[in-house]
Amino acid sequence: MVAIKLENVSKIFFRQPLKRKYTTLRETLLHYFDWLKNKEKARYVEAIKDISLSIERGESVGIIGMNGSGKSTLLKLLAGIYKPDSGKVYVKGRVASLIGVGIGFHPGFTGRENIFINGIILGLSKKEIKRRFDDIVKFAELEDYIDEPVRTYSDGMFMRLGFSIATNVDPDILLIDEILAVGDEYFGHKCAEKIAEFRRLGKTMVIVSHQLEAIEKWCDRVVWLNDGMIREIGIPSKVIDSYRNAIAQKEGKIPLEIRSSEAKLRVPTP
Amino acid sequence: MFSNVIELYRCRVLIVSLVLKEVKLRYYGSVLGFLWTFLNPLLLMCVYTIVFSTFLRIKVENYPVFLFCGLIPWVWFSTSILEGADSIIRGGDLITRVLFPPQVLPTVTVFSNMINFVFSLPILFIFLLLFKVKIGGALIALPIVMIIQAVFTMGLVLMVSALNVHFRDIQHILGNLIIMWFFTTPILYPMTSIPANLKFISRINPMATLIKAYRDILFYRQFPNWLLLGITLCFGFLVFFLGNLVFNRYKESFPEEV
Numbered sequence: 001m002v003a004i005k006l007e008n009v010s011k012i013f014f015r016q017p018l019k020r021k022y023t024t025l026r027e028t029l030l031h032y033f034d035w036l037k038n039k040e041k042a043r044y045v046e047a048i049k050d051i052s053l054s055i056e057r058g059e060s061v062g063i064i065g066m067n068g069s070g071k072s073t074l075l076k077l078l079a080g081i082y083k084p085d086s087g088k089v090y091v092k093g094r095v096a097s098l099i100g101v102g103i104g105f106h107p108g109f110t111g112r113e114n115i116f117i118n119g120i121i122l123g124l125s126k127k128e129i130k131r132r133f134d135d136i137v138k139f140a141e142l143e144d145y146i147d148e149p150v151r152t153y154s155d156g157m158f159m160r161l162g163f164s165i166a167t168n169v170d171p172d173i174l175l176i177d178e179i180l181a182v183g184d185e186y187f188g189h190k191c192a193e194k195i196a197e198f199r200r201l202g203k204t205m206v207i208v209s210h211q212l213e214a215i216e217k218w219c220d221r222v223v224w225l226n227d228g229m230i231r232e233i234g235i236p237s238k239v240i241d242s243y244r245n246a247i248a249q250k251e252g253k254i255p256l257e258i259r260s261s262e263a264k265l266r267v268p269t270p
Numbered sequence: 271m272f273s274n275v276i277e278l279y280r281c282r283v284l285i286v287s288l289v290l291k292e293v294k295l296r297y298y299g300s301v302l303g304f305l306w307t308f309l310n311p312l313l314l315m316c317v318y319t320i321v322f323s324t325f326l327r328i329k330v331e332n333y334p335v336f337l338f339c340g341l342i343p344w345v346w347f348s349t350s351i352l353e354g355a356d357s358i359i360r361g362g363d364l365i366t367r368v369l370f371p372p373q374v375l376p377t378v379t380v381f382s383n384m385i386n387f388v389f390s391l392p393i394l395f396i397f398l399l400l401f402k403v404k405i406g407g408a409l410i411a412l413p414i415v416m417i418i419q420a421v422f423t424m425g426l427v428l429m430v431s432a433l434n435v436h437f438r439d440i441q442h443i444l445g446n447l448i449i450m451w452f453f454t455t456p457i458l459y460p461m462t463s464i465p466a467n468l469k470f471i472s473r474i475n476p477m478a479t480l481i482k483a484y485r486d487i488l489f490y491r492q493f494p495n496w497l498l499l500g501i502t503l504c505f506g507f508l509v510f511f512l513g514n515l516v517f518n519r520y521k522e523s524f525p526e527e528v
Binding site for chain 2: 013076079080081082083095097099100103104106108109116117120121122123125126
């Protein structure tokens with residue numbers, strides 16, 4: 001059964017002029033006149049270009065690629081935060097996105113209060129949070145501090161709490177964006193275990209990460225995004241290898257394996 | 271329009287908890303804390319009373335109470351507009367990083383300010399007793415006036431919050447516009463002191479009708495003019511409808527623009 005399906009999805013961002021952090025009415029008018037004058041001048045960036053992809057239920061898919069290749073945009077499209085400019089996104093099941101943890105936390109509130117507010121933001125009902133409350137606290141290992149204001153927490157404690165709430169939402173589909181390194185080594189292992197558990201439970205996962213080893217370990221398939229398009233898709237070890245080679249080439253170093261395999265290819269020609 | 275209302279109803283738990291959060295947070299970290307909810311309107315009233323009954327000498331009996339009746343609903347209205355204008359932008363991560371219904375944010379500002387309004391009512395009642403103005407039975411009409419004000423304010427706040435994401439000038443213009451609106455609404459002075467040729471301004475100003483209604487109920491112990499309130503309610507719904515149109519037109523662009 002298909003859990004996620006993308007059909008010819010494109011996403012366009014309008015290129016914003018430098019310094020345009022704040023649009024003003026005047027700038028918009030000027031911008032409009034500019035546009036009338038030279039229409040052909042492209043003022044937009046196509047972050048995702050006509051991508052089609054389908055992910056089976058229970059499958060975990062890694063997304064790799066260089067900065068600006070559209071990984072996070074793709075994830076936000078899956079999460080429903082962005083709407084595609086063309087094409088369709090189908091997602092079946094409850095989605096939990098670990099795109100940002102600890103969002104909506106307020107430093108002045110206690111851990112307990114923040115769990116409730118954050119949980120409700122993530123789409124849980126009060127009852128569900130009450131039921132999972134102990135699990136959340138236990139996983140974050142904050143039993144002794146849960147009634148202290150969050151501003152007294154260390155960064156690690158803060159992240160642990162956020163991660164713990166997000167993973168306790170009990171999703172069918174989990175979207176993970178580069179937060180596999182939460183807290184210290186110890187908590188990192190716990191997170192890894194949690195993700196392994198999700199895999200065992202047959203949850204669908206989409207993981208964006210630059211940690212290629214982690215991707216190789218956790219994913220059934222890897223998508224290599226380049227410039228908003230799928231450059232390669234397939235079994236992790238293969239895609240990651242060609243991705244690494246591409247990076248090496250960009251750095252000007254042609255790796256040994258490639259040279260030898262190319263050499264092999266050339267030899268048979270009589 | 272209905273899609274937004276349904277969505278808002280669906281996430282009522284979220285709204286309630288965010289409203290409570292806002293109310294608790296308003297005076298977070300201050301020594302007097304929650305007491306400020308009462309002190310703030312009180313001090314504001316003192317300032318205006320000194321200026322307008324001692325310096326400018328407006329001739330109204332029991333002026334402080336007269337003023338207070340109009341001032342607290344106005345504070346609800348103006349603070350909602352000003353805070354609501356950048357509510358989406360202040361939402362930040364909520365908008366850009368989680369799937370979050372954006373209409374919740376302006377709604378929360380309107381309702382958290384309504385709670386503050388409700389909290390300042392007891393002070394008003396104390397003042398009414400102090401000045402020996404009796405509390406009348408017309409009080410039962412108060413919730414109706416509040417609902418009309420809530421509808422009208424929601425519409426405006428939805429509109430300005432969505433527009434402000436694209437045109438951030440709005441929050442700067444609004445500050446001055448609201449002051450202008452404040453002085454042209456009969457809050458500091460009675461309706462009767464407006465020159466006859468300018469009366470039409472308060473006729474087309476829904477806030478003037480609402481403030482007058484509050485004053486009728488609380489100060490003059492009489493029922494408000496239902497016809498005028500009915501017209502204001504219709505106008506409120508129109509503004510609410512327009513606000514939803516504007517909001518829906520822009521809401522998909524929020525995650526990219528915030």
